[in-house]
Amino acid sequence: MIRDLLHNKKRLSLPKGTGILFAMMFLMAPVQIVAQDTPRVTSKIDSTHIRIGEQVQFEISVEADTTTLVVFPEGQTFAPLEMVRASDIDTFRNKDRMNLIRTYALTQFDSGHYTLPRQKIIVNNKELYTDSLQVLVNDIAVDTTTQKMYDIKPLAEVSRNYSDWVRYLIWGIVFLAVAGALIYWFFLRKKPLTQEEKEALLPPFDRALLGLKQLEESRYLIQSQYKEYYSELTNIVRAYLEEEVHISAMESTTEELVAKLEMMQQAGKLNLEKDTITNFKSVLQKADLVKFARSRPDTHGAEEDRKVIENVVVRTKEAIPEPTEEELLQREEYIAEMARKKRKKKRITTIIIAAAVLVVALGGAVTYYGFTKVKDTVFGHPTRELLHGEWVNSEYGYPAIVLETPQVLKRTAIELPESLKQVISTNQTFTYGGLLGDFHISASVTTFREGVEFNMEDAIQGSVKTMEQQGAKNIIVKQDEFTTPSGKKGIKVHGSMDITLPGTEKSEKGEYIILNFNEKGAFQQVIIIHRQDDRYAKDIENRIVNSIDFKNQ
Incomplete structure (x- = not known):
């Protein structure tokens, strides 16, 4: 100098x-000699040529002062290469300097030329970068002379998942079992008979004697309750005569009842002695005096009257002629008819109770969930089954678009006109349902030949025209910018249209949404079409839209 x-x-x-x-x-x-304390970043890779699935070792080295804070790259910052693992940071000291080294294992599962981008290293809040590198991923060579090649297998139909229906079936069985158990317990089972029911099933003669025995053991006479005593005494004998002799004894006066017995005796239908009828009439008259004239008989006389009535019952049983075969047959038919009516009544009661339980259950469900939801659950609704079915998350096309849909989209062959074949390299389209169906989904990925300038507006107009060709009319088009939950930007075209039903002039109102993206040099498009009045379609649409993503290739 x-x-x-x-x-x-x-x-x-x-x-x-x-x-x-x-x-x-x-x-x-x-x-003056100044120490070189400026940090230095270097990088190297062990190979720039690998086969599909092999790994390269990418090493980043930072030389800096021992007090320097260094932050290495983290996560998947090496795209399009994929980081498999990152090693721990190795530290080497040399006096007042240190050398930090970190190694990353990277791979790629598609062949091609890839650029490993520059990696950012932060040293004391200062950003430093490595050099970018080129990596060639080669296909694995296949010897087709010795290895037989096979066609790609076609799509296989899989059986429908019935997990939701199994759950509904189990709950239905539980509900029916509980309802059936309640009906059986309260209405169908043979309950233990009470003492009164057992007595009611006894024949009239045995029931009358039992009643007289219980009256003898009662406390009516001890407590001077003569009116109650004679009322029960006459009711026992009158009920017996009405059932056994078949005369209207309960509603008859004393004179009328005695007259009926005398008429049956004279007609030969009741072989009853005259003294028996006279004694019976005497007891009935005394009972009338006690019940209506407040007469007070002595206790001994009351006991004797009970014995007279017991004798009347026994003599009447003996005086009844034996029934003829015709009468026995009529009685059996009568009993059978009564049993049939009883069974019919029980069946009707069971049906009414079951219907009432069902109505109450449905009423509670409608009150809690609403009529529409209950109706769709019981009778089914096509889009409701889609919404609550088992959804599928899958990748479609290349570069792949990731979607979650209620059904797997099937590959659809699209015949391109000759004019488009000159500009389009590949077109992969996957669909579910049709424009005129309950719900339509399509996902397509289109790549263009080298040198072709892609215009998204033209592609959107082409999609709208395709809907018109398939029967859509009065299409209202709205266009907005759109960003997926994962941060990918695109164009959203949406609106309403009239869908003409095939074979008729009737049309229904429909809604559509077309999402357009230009990712990794390809045009990706998702189309959703559904009926405007479908109460489940919007939930399906939102779930599909919120699942859109693009795989890092």
Whole structure:
């Protein structure tokens, strides 16, 4: 430097002697050596040629001061290559310097030329970058002369998943079992008979004798309750005569009842002695006096009256002629008819109770869930079954678009016109349902030939025209910018239209949404079409839209 200053003295037009002065100043100045504390970042890769699925070792090295804070890359920052693992940071010290080294294992499962992007390293809040690198991923060579090649297998139909219906079936069985158990317990089972029911099933003669026995053991006479005593005494004998002799005894007066017995005796239908009828009439008259005239008989007389009535019952049983075969047959038919009516009544009661339980259950469900939801659950609704079915998350096309749909989309062959074949390299379309069905979904990925300039607006207009060709009319088109939950930007085209039903002039109102993306040099499009009045379609649409993503290739 001194030599240069002296050499250029004349050119700089410095005063005489100035050059010598500068030279002396530099020579006399103390020499200072400054340590090189600037951090240095280097990177290297063990190979730039790999086969599909093999791994390359990418190493980043940072040389810096021992007090320097260094942050290495984290996560999948190496796309299009995929990071398999990252090693721990190795640290090597050299006096007041340190060398930090971290190695990343990277791979790729598709052949092609890939650029490993520059990686950012933060050193004391300062950003430093590595160099970008080129990596070639080769196909695995296949010897087709010895290895037989096979066609791709076609799509296989899988059986429908009935997990939801099994759950409904189990709950239905539980409900029916509980309802059946309640009906059986309260209405169908043979309950233990009470004492009153057992007595009611006894024949009239046995029931009358039992009643008289219980009356004898009662406390009516001890407590001077003569009215109650004679009321029960006459009711026992009147009930017996009505059932056994078949005369209207309960509603008849004393005179009428005695007259009926005498008429049956004279007609030969009741072989009853006259004294028995006379004694019976005497007891009935005394009972009338006690019940209506407040007469007070003595206790001994009351006990004797009970014995008279017991004798009347026994004599009447003996006086009844034996029934003929015709009468026995009629009685059996009557009993059978009564049993049939009883069974019919029980069946009707069971049906009414079951219907009532069902109505109450449905009423509670309608009150809690609403009529429409209950109706769709019981009778079914096509889009409700889609919404609550088992959804599928899958990748479609290449570069792949990721979607979650209620059914797997099937690959659909699209015949391209010759004009489009000149610009389109590949077109992969996957669909479910049709434009005129309950719900339509399509996902397509289109790549273009090299040098073709893609215009998304033209592609959108082509999609709208395709819907018109398939029967859509009065299409209202709205266009907005759209961003997926994963941050991918695209164009959203949506609106309503009239869908003409095939074979008729009737049309229904429909809604559509077309999502358009330009990712990784390809045009991806998702189309959803459904009926406007479908109460489940919007939920399906929102779930599909919120699942859209693009796989890092």
